[in-house]
Amino acid sequence: MRFSSNKPRFGGNKPRGNSSFRKPKFSSKSFDPEIFVNKMTEVPEEEKYEAKHAFSDFAIDQHLKDAIESRGYEVPSPIQDQSIPHALQGKDVLGIANTGTGKTAAFLIPLIDKILKDRSQKVLILAPTRELATQIQDELRSFTNRMGIYSVLCIGGASMNVQIQNLRRSYSFVIATPGRLCDLVDQRCVNLSQFQNVVLDEVDHMFDMGFIKDVQYLLSKLPQERQSLFFSATLSKEVDKLVKENLQNPTIISLKKRETAESVDQDIVRVSSGAKKIEVLHDLLIQEDFTKVLIFGRTKRGVHNLSRMLEERGFRVDAIHGDKTQNARQMALDKFKKDKVTILVATDVAARGIDIPDVSHVINYELPESYDDYIHRIGRTGRADKLGKALTFVE
Numbered sequence: 001m002r003f004s005s006n007k008p009r010f011g012g013n014k015p016r017g018n019s020s021f022r023k024p025k026f027s028s029k030s031f032d033p034e035i036f037v038n039k040m041t042e043v044p045e046e047e048k049y050e051a052k053h054a055f056s057d058f059a060i061d062q063h064l065k066d067a068i069e070s071r072g073y074e075v076p077s078p079i080q081d082q083s084i085p086h087a088l089q090g091k092d093v094l095g096i097a098n099t100g101t102g103k104t105a106a107f108l109i110p111l112i113d114k115i116l117k118d119r120s121q122k123v124l125i126l127a128p129t130r131e132l133a134t135q136i137q138d139e140l141r142s143f144t145n146r147m148g149i150y151s152v153l154c155i156g157g158a159s160m161n162v163q164i165q166n167l168r169r170s171y172s173f174v175i176a177t178p179g180r181l182c183d184l185v186d187q188r189c190v191n192l193s194q195f196q197n198v199v200l201d202e203v204d205h206m207f208d209m210g211f212i213k214d215v216q217y218l219l220s221k222l223p224q225e226r227q228s229l230f231f232s233a234t235l236s237k238e239v240d241k242l243v244k245e246n247l248q249n250p251t252i253i254s255l256k257k258r259e260t261a262e263s264v265d266q267d268i269v270r271v272s273s274g275a276k277k278i279e280v281l282h283d284l285l286i287q288e289d290f291t292k293v294l295i296f297g298r299t300k301r302g303v304h305n306l307s308r309m310l311e312e313r314g315f316r317v318d319a320i321h322g323d324k325t326q327n328a329r330q331m332a333l334d335k336f337k338k339d340k341v342t343i344l345v346a347t348d349v350a351a352r353g354i355d356i357p358d359v360s361h362v363i364n365y366e367l368p369e370s371y372d373d374y375i376h377r378i379g380r381t382g383r384a385d386k387l388g389k390a391l392t393f394v395e
Contacts (some may be wrong), residue, residue, distance in 0.1 A: 003320055006290045009285065015072075018210060024219075025254070027309045028315075030183070033392075033394040034268075034270050034393040035371065036266055036267070036268050036364075036374070036390075037267055038265070038266040039265060039266075039267070040262075040263070040264065040265040040266075040387060045188075049078045051075045051076055051078070051081045052082075052087070053076055053081055053155065054074060054076075055068045055069070055073055055074060055075075055076060056069075056171075058084060058085070058088065058089050058109070059088060060088065060109065060110075060113040060116065061112075061113050061116040063108065063116065063147060064112055064113055064116060064147075066145070067142075067143050067145065067147075068109070068143070071142065071143075073105075074153075075380075076102070077101055077105075077106075078101070078255045079095055079097040079101050079102055079103055079106045079231075079253065079255050080102050080105055080109070082253045082255070083095050083106045083107075083229075083251070083253050084106060084109055085109055086225075086251040086253075086363070087106075087107065087110035087111070087229060087285065088110045088113065088221060088288055090227055090320075091227075091250070091251050092227060092228045092229070092230075092247040092248050092249065092250040092251070093107075093200075093228075093229045093230070093248075093250055093251050093252075093253065094230050094231075094235075094243050094247060094250045094251070094252045094253070095229070095230070095231040095232075095253045095255075096231075096232055096233070096234070096252070096253065096254040096336070097231070097233070097253075097254075097255040098231055098233055098234050098379075099355070099379060100355055100383045101255065103201065103231045104135070104136055104139050104163075104201070105139065106231070107125075107201075107229045107231065107236070108136075108139060108140055108143060109143070110128035111123050111173075111197055111199070112140075112143055112144060112147075112149065114147055114197070114227075115172045116147065116149075116194070118351050119172070119307075120195060120270065121172065121194045121196055121370070122172060122174070122194055122196060122197065122380035123172060123173045123177070123196075123197040123198070124173075124174050124192065124195045124197065124199070124222070125173060125174070125175045125176070125199040125201065126177070126178055126198070126199065126200050126201065126215060126218065126226045127175065127176070127177060127180070127201045127202060127211075128177065128178075128201075128202050128205040128206050128208075128209050128211060129177065129205075129349065130155040130156060130157055130158075130177055130326055130329070131329065131330070131333060131349070131350070132201065132202065133153060133155050133175050133176060133177055134153065134155070134326075134330055136175050136201065137151055137153045137173075137175045140173060141177070142153055149172050149173070150169070150170060150171045150172060150173070150194055151172065151173035151174070151175055152166040152167055152169075152171050152173070152174050153166075153175050153176070154167075154174060154175070154176035154181050154182050154184055155176065155177045155326060156177060156179055156180045156326070157325055157326030157329070158325075158326045158327070160180070160184070160317070163180075163184065163189075164184070164187075164189045164351055165218065167189050168188050169236070174195070177216060178211040178214035178215050179207070179211070179212075179214055180216065181214075181218060182217060183215050185218065185221060192218065192221035192222050193221065193222070193223055194221055195223070195226070196223060196225070196226050197226060197227045197228075197229075198219070198222055198226060198227075198228075198229070199228075199229045199230075199231070200215065200226050200228075200230045200231070200232075201231050202231065202232065202233070203230050203231065203232035203239050203242065204232045204233055204234045204236060204239055205233075205376075207236070207238050207239065208372065208376075212238070212242070216240075216242075217345065219246055219325065228246055228247050228248075228250075230242075230243060230246075230247060230250075233263045235254070241297075263383075263386075263387060263388060264362075264378045264379075264381055264382040264387070264388040264389065264390050265387060265388070265389045265390070265392075266378065266389075266390045266392070267389075267390075267392075268391070268392050268393075268394045269284070269391050269392070269394070270394055270395075271393055271394065271395050272395075277365065277393060278306070278309055279391075280393070281295075281310075281363070281365060282313060282392070284311075284363070284391070285310070285315060285343065289360060290360060290361055291302065291337055291342065291358075291360045292336075292339070292343075292358055292359050292360045292361075293340055293342065293343045293359070293360060293361045293362075293363060294336075294343075294344050294345070294346065294356070294359050294361070294362050294363070294380050294381070295343060295344070295362075295363045295365050296345075296346060296347070296348065296350075296362070296363070296364050296365060296366065296368070296377050297345060297346070297347060297365050297366045298347065298348075298366045298367070298368070298369075299347070299366075300321040300322050300347060302325045302366065303319050303320075303321045303345050303346060303347050304319060304321065304323070306319075306345050306365065306369065307319035307345040309346070310343060315342070315343050316340070316341040316342050316343065317337065317341055317342075317343040317344070317345060318331075318332040318335055318341045318343075318344055318345075319332060319344070319345040319346065320332045320333065320344065320345075320346045320347070320349060320350055321337075321346065321347045321349065322347065322349060324380075333350075333356070336356060337356055337357065345365075348373055348376070348377070350380070355383075356380055357383070358386075359380050359381040359388065360381065360382075360388075360389065360390070361381060361388075361389045361390070361391065362377055362380055362381045362388065362390045362391075363379050363391050363392075363393070364377060364378075364390070364391070364392040364393060365393055366393070367392070367393075367394075374392075377390075378390040
């Protein structure tokens with residue numbers, strides 16, 4: 001059965017508040033599809049935050065203040081407002097806040113200032129995904145233009161030889177994914193005992209993605225005397241244990257007030273047995289309000305094939321998955337961010353820690369592995385106090 005282009009068949013009228021559901025694996029058809037339904041008409045209001053500082057108030061180098069001002073920043077976000085003063089004092093910080101709340105600048109600004117005042121300082125930043133690591137480097141460069149502060153990006157999917165060459169030059173920051181950095185440490189291309197500062201971004205995702213042993217190994221190579229800044233969207237028992245083992249009397253800042261799902265209108269699209277899902281998807285994508293759509297599949301081949309089929313139907317589309325080179329993945333993300341394509345088809349590589357503005361819809365063309373993965377996927381929409389929309393195909 002093919003749905004009409006104007007009236008795709010949605011299912012479910014479940015009210016807000018699906019947090020009481022169990023978090024199943026979706027490897028069978030035993031789960032209740034209503035778990036993907038959470039009808040919303042507007043973003044829940046939160047108490048307005050009144051910043052205690054302006055960026056001009058911080059005791060930071062004037063060149064850095066000028067760089068911040070040139071980017072149009074005036075009032076810090078809550079995580080920046082509360083964490084930067086403590087980080088500037090050299091304290092360890094644990095920041096609990098959702099993705100997309102300005103955490104990157106919250107750790108970059110005090111660390112850039114530290115390096116401007118002491119060029120012997122080195123900073124290690126660990127991120128769970130290549131895309132997030134690349135985003136951090138881009139933001140670092142936007143703050144440090146013409147300051148003579150250099151960074152090395154060490155991620156998989158890119159030339160290790162180039163990274164080794166860059167590590168032989170003068171730098172202040174290493175921004176890395178755990179697996180690639182472990183390889184470089186084992187080959188003695190980088191000496192972590194020279195780093196007096198470490199940042200772990202998206203700590204909970206390090207656990208989710210199975211990187212925690214690598215992270216623990218890398219942390220063990222750092223000096224005991226160091227400044228550590230950890231940021232996470234959640235504080236699980238595992239994250240809490242890691243914090244207690246590696247941070248010294250940290251300042252804990254918890255600003256996570258609203259769950260990701262609470263700003264996303266969620267529904268299902270029922271596909272009858274034997275129906276062509278691609279036809280149903282086509283009828284959705286041609287609707288006027290589907291302006292910037294992120295579509296998730298489960299396999300690299302499936303994502304590649306779906307992207308190709310949509311392109312043949314005239315859609316402006318690209319794809320990212322594990323078989324693409326890092327350059328190709330980054331180019332696809334950049335095109336999506338800049339609206340050169342309006343549809344991005346992706347595996348779960350795009351579900352975590354990536355800041356893509358103004359995504360109108362997330363479509364789960366294929367089910368995620370688990371409910372946690374589902375929450376990460378739909379978190380790409382409904383950002384910056386905007387109502388997002390998520391649709392999940394259910395057969």
